[in-house]
Amino acid sequence: MVVLEVNVLKNAACALLILITLSLPYPFASAQDIPHLEKKGDRFALVVDGKPFLMLGAQIGNSSSWPVSLPNAWVALEAMHVNTVEAPVYWEQVEPVHNTFDFTNVDLLVNQARAHHLRLVLLWFGTWKNGQNHYVPEWMKSDPKIYPREITAYGKLLDVMSPNSAANLEADKHAFTALMHHVREIDGARHTVIMIQVENESGSVGSIRDYSATAQQSFNSEIPADLASALHIRPATWAKAFGADADESFAAYSTAHYIGEVAKAGKAEYPLPMYCNVWIAYPVHALENRDRPSPGQEYPSGGPQQANISIWKAAAPSIDVLAPDFYSDDSALFREILATYHRADNPVFIPETHFGASFGRYFFYALGSGAIGFSPFGVDRPVTAVATANPEAAVDENRQPNPAENFALFAPMVDEIAQFNLQGKLQTAVEEKGSERQTLHFDEADAIISFGFPQSDGNVPPGTPQLQGRAMVAQLGPLEFLVAGFDASVSFSLSPTPSARNEQIEILRADEGMYIGGNWQMSRILNGDETDRGLNFHHGTQQAVRIRLHKLPLYDQEVRKLRQP
Numbered sequence: 001m002v003v004l005e006v007n008v009l010k011n012a013a014c015a016l017l018i019l020i021t022l023s024l025p026y027p028f029a030s031a032q033d034i035p036h037l038e039k040k041g042d043r044f045a046l047v048v049d050g051k052p053f054l055m056l057g058a059q060i061g062n063s064s065s066w067p068v069s070l071p072n073a074w075v076a077l078e079a080m081h082v083n084t085v086e087a088p089v090y091w092e093q094v095e096p097v098h099n100t101f102d103f104t105n106v107d108l109l110v111n112q113a114r115a116h117h118l119r120l121v122l123l124w125f126g127t128w129k130n131g132q133n134h135y136v137p138e139w140m141k142s143d144p145k146i147y148p149r150e151i152t153a154y155g156k157l158l159d160v161m162s163p164n165s166a167a168n169l170e171a172d173k174h175a176f177t178a179l180m181h182h183v184r185e186i187d188g189a190r191h192t193v194i195m196i197q198v199e200n201e202s203g204s205v206g207s208i209r210d211y212s213a214t215a216q217q218s219f220n221s222e223i224p225a226d227l228a229s230a231l232h233i234r235p236a237t238w239a240k241a242f243g244a245d246a247d248e249s250f251a252a253y254s255t256a257h258y259i260g261e262v263a264k265a266g267k268a269e270y271p272l273p274m275y276c277n278v279w280i281a282y283p284v285h286a287l288e289n290r291d292r293p294s295p296g297q298e299y300p301s302g303g304p305q306q307a308n309i310s311i312w313k314a315a316a317p318s319i320d321v322l323a324p325d326f327y328s329d330d331s332a333l334f335r336e337i338l339a340t341y342h343r344a345d346n347p348v349f350i351p352e353t354h355f356g357a358s359f360g361r362y363f364f365y366a367l368g369s370g371a372i373g374f375s376p377f378g379v380d381r382p383v384t385a386v387a388t389a390n391p392e393a394a395v396d397e398n399r400q401p402n403p404a405e406n407f408a409l410f411a412p413m414v415d416e417i418a419q420f421n422l423q424g425k426l427q428t429a430v431e432e433k434g435s436e437r438q439t440l441h442f443d444e445a446d447a448i449i450s451f452g453f454p455q456s457d458g459n460v461p462p463g464t465p466q467l468q469g470r471a472m473v474a475q476l477g478p479l480e481f482l483v484a485g486f487d488a489s490v491s492f493s494l495s496p497t498p499s500a501r502n503e504q505i506e507i508l509r510a511d512e513g514m515y516i517g518g519n520w521q522m523s524r525i526l527n528g529d530e531t532d533r534g535l536n537f538h539h540g541t542q543q544a545v546r547i548r549l550h551k552l553p554l555y556d557q558e559v560r561k562l563r564q565p
């Protein structure tokens, strides 16, 4: 009897707990637990389950989020040593009939990502995909009267939805909200899904802006007050406020505002970090047969390309990150893009790059500028397709493609690296033609990086034929460093300060090893040839080195005095 009463009480308490839990917006998870972005100085971190998370990512092909293609994708992802997969969610599949939703592919992605111990970034292929509307459902495509298209200056209907249509916006918001509701329900407690890409390379291909009647009316009116105040400009018509850039600025505002509203509605269901990937405006020398990059021709007009960042930041505050896709082997341009998108209001994130040899170096550049993630595109395409699209990817068979080589090295210590990066303790050096030797400055010591082997005394280092040298140095203490890299040697010298004149440094100990489960595990102590001319990192290495140095006087003053004439 007594036992029964206790059980009844227990059951009632349990039921109450379940009721309370189910009525919470995020079952079993406080708002702090939801993946979010944090900022420290000029560095950002994506925080997942309470810890900074560095995304070693890869994006699967556009048509790979299907039961038939996913098995192949997991194999490719495993070979890449990624910790995160970026995978598309197709509006046309999710809402095949207006207001009827099918999340089987989303469930499959989430369940299979979990089974492979990977995090997941969902890419919402909604109103925009590469500046066009190819993923909107049939019921929208076939009804341009209700769901209007963007219209060119000559009246042509484009395969781009009008960003100035309330019906289009409502339809996208409705579907995206349903998606985020579903993600919260299946994953609010697990955090397999850590970020959402809202649309894909938005903007319009085919016209600089929408010339529909609705658009024309807005274009001839004053610019919105929020934009004027954010940009510190006087209210005026678009033409007066932006002059020659009025058409694209108008496109940028309408596109950003639309996508910002979609993101805001989705966040009301489940506030995961949200970003927009960018089809950047490539400079003239990177364009084929064109004399200038014209909006709507060489890149989608109105997307978050370099010149539109301020408008986007003002018009789409619910978008946390503007994240450039990078498809060029011009590394100077890559550095420029990193600098452009690394802003006080924007973390660095590279959601797409080629899957080729030169991009191994770009990971190190991105890491050095504090990136929260880096992700080559199309990793599950057949090898022949990759090689045709990008001959660079057909690398030496004895050598892994560089993104995989990078991720294999970084995967075990990724938590530590994310932490060092957020704390601003990490720097990288990347080989460039004519810069075979580089210096990274830390408070008390300089790290000198020399690229390529063999390195002979007194000569400049040889570099590598394909500019593969790259190194990372993180400061663990005043004179303690974690070092890793490829095709590089790293040595240390005292920073050239006045007090250093009577000081020198020497190695106390250099441990080769790796962080395993948060603890440093030394595999051997390096010395002799392995430290005398710097720490050597050949290609294919999967070990890091923790090096402790110390200072000692350069001269014994007594002996020196005796010897002085």
Ligand code: DGJ
Pocket (backbone or CB within 6 Å): 062, 130, 200, 201, 277, 325, 352, 377
């Ligand atoms: C950039 C897009 O964002 C991807 O979805 C894909 O289409 C690639 N381009 C193809 O290179």
